[in-house]
Amino acid sequence: MPKTEFAKEIEAARTKLEKLEAKRTAELATLPSRYGYESISQLIEALKAIETPKAERASTKAPSKAAPAAKSAKRGKRAKITQETKDQVKAMVEAEKTGAEIAKELGISLPSVHNIKKELGLTKPRK
Secondary structure, three states, rough: OOOHHHHHHHHHHHHHHHHHHHHHHHHHHHHHOOOOOOOOHHHHHHHHHHHHHHHHHHOOOOHHHHHHOHHHHHOOOOOOOOOOHHHHHHHHHOOOOOOHHHHHHHHHHHHHHHHHHHOOOOOOOOO
């Protein structure tokens, strides 16, 4: 593409951008009257009046990251995945048991069952 055509495209894009910016400015200027205010400063003051102070927002927030530590006490001990466990998973898959049934019976998580099945090549590849 010759430089002149490229320069024309750039100029056209700049012109379009300027028109869009002018349109946005015009729309912003009409915001106060759309919501019953005489000026932008009145609209801003109204918005500030309904803003929740930081102190109030902190009290309505979800518990901090420290709180889930109490939940971790409910978790069980991590299961040790041995070769025996993998053999049991393979036998159960061949017996057409579901992943959830296998996980419950062996006391391991469903993702662990899926990982073992994948490792043993017992999953179908994605299409």
